Amino acid sequence: MTESSIIRITGPVVEADRMRGAQMYEVVFVGKDELIGEIIGLQNDTATIQVYEDTTGITPGESVKRSKMPLSVELGPGLLEMIYDGIQRPLTELGEISGDFIVRGVSAPALSREKKFHFTPSLSEGDEISGGAVIGSVPETKQILHRILLPPNLSGMVERIAGEGEYTVEETILWIRDATGTVQELTMLQRWPVRVPRPIQSKLPAIRPLITGQRVIDSFFPIVQGGTAAVPGPFGAGKTVVQHQLAKWCDADIIVYVGCGERGNEMADVLRQFPALVDPKTKEPLMKRTVLIGNTSNMPVAAREASVYTGITIAEYYRDMGYSVALMADSTSRWAEAMREISGRLEEMPGEHGYPAYLGSRLADFYERAGRVKTLSGEEGSVSVIGAVSPPGGDFSEPVTQNTLRIVRVFWALDADLAHQRHFPAVNWLLSYSLYSDLVAPWWEKHGGSEWGKMRLDLLALLQKESELEEIVQLVGPDLLPEEDKFTLNVAAILRESFLVQSAFDPVDTFCPPGKQYRMMTLIHRYYRLGRRAVRGMTAAEIQKLPVTARLSRLGPMPHEEFESFYTKVYDEIVNAFPGGED
Amino acid sequence: MPPLREFQSVVRVAGPILAVSGIDDAGYNEVVKVLLPDGTIRAGQVLESRKGMAIVMVFGGTRDLDCDITAVRFTGRPMTMPVSKEMLGRIFSGSAEPIDGGGSVVPEKEMEISGYAINPTKREFPQDSIETGISAIDGMNTLVRGQKLPVFSGSGLPHSFLAAQITRQARVRGTDESFAVVFAAMGITHEEARFFIEEFSETGARAHAVIFLNRADDPAIERIVTPRLALTAAEYLAFDLGMHVLVVMQDITAYCEALREVSAAREEIPARRGYPGYMYTDLASLYERAGRVKGRPGSITQLPILSMPDDDITHPVPDLTGYITEGQIVLSRELHRKGIYPPIDVLPCLSRLMQGGIGEGRTRADHASVSSQLYAAYARGRRLSGLVAVIGDEGLTDVDRLYLTFLDRFEHEFVGQKRDEGRSFDETLDRAWELLSIFPKDELRRIDPKYIDDYYRGGTG
Numbered sequence A: 001m002t003e004s005s006i007i008r009i010t011g012p013v014v015e016a017d018r019m020r021g022a023q024m025y026e027v028v029f030v031g032k033d034e035l036i037g038e039i040i041g042l043q044n045d046t047a048t049i050q051v052y053e054d055t056t057g058i059t060p061g062e063s064v065k066r067s068k069m070p071l072s073v074e075l076g077p078g079l080l081e082m083i084y085d086g087i088q089r090p091l092t093e094l095g096e097i098s099g100d101f102i103v104r105g106v107s108a109p110a111l112s113r114e115k116k117f118h119f120t121p122s123l124s125e126g127d128e129i130s131g132g133a134v135i136g137s138v139p140e141t142k143q144i145l146h147r148i149l150l151p152p153n154l155s156g157m158v159e160r161i162a163g164e165g166e167y168t169v170e171e172t173i174l175w176i177r178d179a180t181g182t183v184q185e186l187t188m189l190q191r192w193p194v195r196v197p198r199p200i201q202s203k204l205p206a207i208r209p210l211i212t213g214q215r216v217i218d219s220f221f222p223i224v225q226g227g228t229a230a231v232p233g234p235f236g237a238g239k240t241v242v243q244h245q246l247a248k249w250c251d252a253d254i255i256v257y258v259g260c261g262e263r264g265n266e267m268a269d270v271l272r273q274f275p276a277l278v279d280p281k282t283k284e285p286l287m288k289r290t291v292l293i294g295n296t297s298n299m300p301v302a303a304r305e306a307s308v309y310t311g312i313t314i315a316e317y318y319r320d321m322g323y324s325v326a327l328m329a330d331s332t333s334r335w336a337e338a339m340r341e342i343s344g345r346l347e348e349m350p351g352e353h354g355y356p357a358y359l360g361s362r363l364a365d366f367y368e369r370a371g372r373v374k375t376l377s378g379e380e381g382s383v384s385v386i387g388a389v390s391p392p393g394g395d396f397s398e399p400v401t402q403n404t405l406r407i408v409r410v411f412w413a414l415d416a417d418l419a420h421q422r423h424f425p426a427v428n429w430l431l432s433y434s435l436y437s438d439l440v441a442p443w444w445e446k447h448g449g450s451e452w453g454k455m456r457l458d459l460l461a462l463l464q465k466e467s468e469l470e471e472i473v474q475l476v477g478p479d480l481l482p483e484e485d486k487f488t489l490n491v492a493a494i495l496r497e498s499f500l501v502q503s504a505f506d507p508v509d510t511f512c513p514p515g516k517q518y519r520m521m522t523l524i525h526r527y528y529r530l531g532r533r534a535v536r537g538m539t540a541a542e543i544q545k546l547p548v549t550a551r552l553s554r555l556g557p558m559p560h561e562e563f564e565s566f567y568t569k570v571y572d573e574i575v576n577a578f579p580g581g582e583d
Numbered sequence B: 001m002p003p004l005r006e007f008q009s010v011v012r013v014a015g016p017i018l019a020v021s022g023i024d025d026a027g028y029n030e031v032v033k034v035l036l037p038d039g040t041i042r043a044g045q046v047l048e049s050r051k052g053m054a055i056v057m058v059f060g061g062t063r064d065l066d067c068d069i070t071a072v073r074f075t076g077r078p079m080t081m082p083v084s085k086e087m088l089g090r091i092f093s094g095s096a097e098p099i100d101g102g103g104s105v106v107p108e109k110e111m112e113i114s115g116y117a118i119n120p121t122k123r124e125f126p127q128d129s130i131e132t133g134i135s136a137i138d139g140m141n142t143l144v145r146g147q148k149l150p151v152f153s154g155s156g157l158p159h160s161f162l163a164a165q166i167t168r169q170a171r172v173r174g175t176d177e178s179f180a181v182v183f184a185a186m187g188i189t190h191e192e193a194r195f196f197i198e199e200f201s202e203t204g205a206r207a208h209a210v211i212f213l214n215r216a217d218d219p220a221i222e223r224i225v226t227p228r229l230a231l232t233a234a235e236y237l238a239f240d241l242g243m244h245v246l247v248v249m250q251d252i253t254a255y256c257e258a259l260r261e262v263s264a265a266r267e268e269i270p271a272r273r274g275y276p277g278y279m280y281t282d283l284a285s286l287y288e289r290a291g292r293v294k295g296r297p298g299s300i301t302q303l304p305i306l307s308m309p310d311d312d313i314t315h316p317v318p319d320l321t322g323y324i325t326e327g328q329i330v331l332s333r334e335l336h337r338k339g340i341y342p343p344i345d346v347l348p349c350l351s352r353l354m355q356g357g358i359g360e361g362r363t364r365a366d367h368a369s370v371s372s373q374l375y376a377a378y379a380r381g382r383r384l385s386g387l388v389a390v391i392g393d394e395g396l397t398d399v400d401r402l403y404l405t406f407l408d409r410f411e412h413e414f415v416g417q418k419r420d421e422g423r424s425f426d427e428t429l430d431r432a433w434e435l436l437s438i439f440p441k442d443e444l445r446r447i448d449p450k451y452i453d454d455y456y457r458g459g460t461g
C-alpha cells in the first residue's frame, strides 16, 4: 500500500491524498512531528484534515498516518481536578515535558497510567449485564464515588471480575462474554467519541432549580438542573464572572468548565482560586469537583472547535453515574468562529456573517446534549449547560446569539450600560427571561416561602414600571411626577442597588443562600406594598427619610448570621414605620 | 523543513501576494527572500503550500516585482530574529533592521517571532499594581504588571501624550527592579514617531528602550511582522533576562488594515467590514503574549494603542481587541473638547485585573469601595446632565444638583491633571474622598460604612 501524504497546507487545514478507506472524524497523525488531526472532509481518496496543533514548517509530501479511531476522550477515574486542552491533552503534564510554553508534537495520556485507584466490584460471576450497568466503584474524591459503568454498546455475562483492591486504569477488571461468545477484557479506562452523545434511557422533565447563589439568577431568572442558559453580552459586561460564579457556587455535583478561545489569565485565575475555595455544600475544595478544559485564544483554533465536545462528553460521563453536572462554555462564539475559520479554509458556501450554513444545527446538537435524564442503569442524572455568547459590537441580532436563543430556555442578557455604572451582575432585567420560573416555583415555596411567585412578579413589574416612568422623567423631569410614582422610583432604586447588585468579589455577598434571597425580597416587597399605601398621606421624600429606608441598603454584604435577627427586626420596623401598618 | 531552494517562477502577483510554481515542498509559514530585478531583497512568508505551488505574502509589498526575473528563495526556516541585551537603546525598522546608524546586533539567541503560547498552568496570575500617576487609571482602572490594557482613541486625541506619560511615570511601589520599554510603531506619522523618541531621550528612558518603527510611508504589509518582532524582543528581555517590560504598540488599527489587505488579496470570505474571520485569533496571538510566568522574575505589560475609526467602539478593531484584552482605557472627544487632559471617559473603561491588585497591603483598603462609588455617582451625574440638557434644571431635586456639581468637579479635578503631574495612589484616593464628600453620607451606598469614619470629610449629612 502506498503511503498517504500531504498535498496542501493552509493554516490549520491540511489535505492529504491516498487516503482511501479513511472515515469522517477519524484521527490522523500529520507530518514528521505526528501532529494530531481529524478528518473533516473526504472526496475520492483525498482527505481534508483539521490539525489540532500549529502547522508551521509542514511541507507537502510529508506523511499522514491513520489511527482508525474517531476523535475520542479517555474516561475513567482521575478526571477530576485535571486541566486539559481542547483535545484532552493534560496541560500540567505537558508543562512537565515541554516547559512554560506549549510546543508542537508533545503528548501525554489524559489519565495517569501509574496511579492506582481503590476498586470495589459490584457484580459477581454469572451476572447478566447490559450497557450502562455499574461494574464497580472507586472513591475518586471524598465526595465523588466514581462508578465504573459497562460501555453503552456492550452486554453479556460476567465471566470474571476483579476483587476489591488497587488497580491502575489499564488493568483488566472485568471479563465479559458477549453475545457472540467472545470474552472481552475491560479496564477502568474507556473511550468515547466526542461528537456522539452518550446514550440514555430517556429524558426527564426538569424539576429542581440549579441554585447559584446569585440573586438575579435564582430569584428572577432561574435555571434548572438539566437546563440550558445563554449569557450574551459585549466585552467586559461580565460573562466570564457569571460563569466563574456559577462554577464556584452552583449546587451541581460536578463542574466541567470549558475556557474556549478566551484568556490565559482567566484559566490561571481559576487554577489559583478553586483549590483554595470551599464548596458550601460539601466543605471540600471546589477543585475536587471540577474538570477544566482550557483552550485559550492563542492556542490552535481547531482544538478550540473540539473543546466544547470534549467538555460535554466528560459531563455526560459523570451524568451517567447519576450525578448532576453543570457545564460552562466560555465562549461559544469562539467555538462558532473556529467553525467559521475552518469552513472558510474548506471554501464552503458561507451563510450569514460568513458562518457556515450548519451553524444553527451544530449549536442545537450541542445544547441538546443537556438535560435531566434516566441513565441506562436507571439512575437519574443531569447535565446543565450555560454558554457565554460574545456578539460582535454587542449586537444581539447576530447569528450566534440568534441561533442560541432559539434553543436555550434561559437568557441572561448582559448590558454594557449597567456594566459601565458598575451595576454587577449586569443582567438586564427587562430583556432577560427564564422559561423555568413556573417549574421552580414549588421548590421555592417549599424552601423559601409561599409568597415567592407573587413577590417575584410584583418586583419584576416594579422594574418594568420604573422604566416607563424613566421615559416620562426624560420629558418632564422628576419633580412633576405624582408622589406615588416618585415612591415607585425610589423603591426600584433600592431593589436595584441592594438586591440586584451583587459583587462577586465581596467575601460574603459572592454567594447568597436561597433563604436569605427570599428574606431580602420579602423586606423590599413589604416596604413597597406598605409604602405605596402610605404615600397617599406622606410624600415620597418623607418616606425616603425614614430610618427604615436606610436599613434596606447594603443587605447583601451583611454576614448571613447577622442577617437573621436583622430581618426579624426590620420586618417589624417596616410595619410600624407606616401609618396603617399591616394589611 | 528542507534547506535553501530558489525558483524563478513567479506566476501571479496580486496585491501583497505572489504565487510561485514548481515548488513541491514549501513549508507552511516558511520564510522566503524575494530577489527583485534591481537586486533588492524583500522578505516574505508562505501562506499556503501545495505540490507545485506556494502562495507567498511579501512584507515589503509587490511593487516592482515581475514574473520573469524576480527570484524567490525559500530559506527552509520559520521566521526568527536575533535577540540580545544590546537591543536596549536601539532603533530598528519595522522588520528589525537597525536604522539608528549603529551596527547590527550581535545575537545571543535566535527566537521564532510567532512565539509559543504560554501554558495556562504556568501563568502567574498578575497582581502587582502599577502606579501610573494618573488618577482615572490608578483610582478606577488600576493597571497591573503582566496585564494587556489598550488605549482606545481617535484621530487627533492625545493618546501619544498619555502613553508617554504612563511610560515615564509608571512604577511599582516598593520595588526598584530593572525595567524596559519596547515600542512598536505601525503606520504612525514621522511626527508621532519623533515625539516618542524625543520623549524617551529626554526622560532617560531611551537607554532602556527598544524601538521598532514602521511609519505611515513604510510598506504596509511589514506591519504584520513589526509587533511580533517587538513582542519577541520583549519576551527575551522579560523571560530570559528577568526584566519588567512595558510594550507600547501603536497603531493596532493600521496593523489590522494590513491583515485585511492580505485577506482581500487572497479573496477570503470576510467577517465584518472586510476584516478577515480569523482576526480575533490573530490579535489574540499578539495580546496573549502579555503576562507573567511562574518562577520567572520578569513580566510583559502591554499598552496597545488603537484609533477607533469614526470614534466607533463597535468597529471590529476595538471590538475584537476588547474581547481579548484585560480591559481598556477609552478616550473621549467630548472631554477633549472641554479641555480636559487626559480625556479619559471612565464609564466604558475597565481593568479586569484591578481587583487582585488593589486593597489593603497593595494600594489601600478603601480602594474598591471608592472606585465603585465614583462609578455610580459619575454615571448618575451623566444621566442627570443629559436630562438637564432636555428639560432644564428646574425639575431637579437638591440631591440631583449635588450630582451635577460632582460631575463637573470629577471631570476637572479627578480625571483632569497636568501632563507632568504624577499622583500617588494615596493622593488619588484622597482626591476622590474630597469629591465624594460633596454628598451626604447616606448617598454613599456603595461604600463600606467602616471607611466613612476614616475618610469622609463632609458635614454630618
Ligand SMILES: Nc1ncnc2c1ncn2[C@@H]1O[C@H](COP(=O)(O)OP(=O)(O)OP(=O)(O)O)[C@@H](O)[C@H]1O
Pocket (backbone or CB within 6 Å): A233, A234, A235, A236, A237, A238, A239, A240, A241, A242, A262, A390, A424, A425, A426, A502, A503, A504, A505, B322, B323, B324, B350, B351, B352, B353, B355
Ligand atoms: N458580579 C460581579 N461583581 C463584581 N464585578 C464584576 C461582576 N461581574 C463583572 N464584574 C467586573 O466586570 C469585569 C468584566 O467582566 P468579565 O471579564 O466577566 O466580562 P466578559 O463579559 O467575560 O468580557 P469578555 O467578553 O471580554 O470576556 C470584571 O473584571 C469585573 O471587574
Ligand SMILES: [Mg+2]
Pocket (backbone or CB within 6 Å): A239, A240, A241, A262, A330
Ligand atoms: Mg469573558
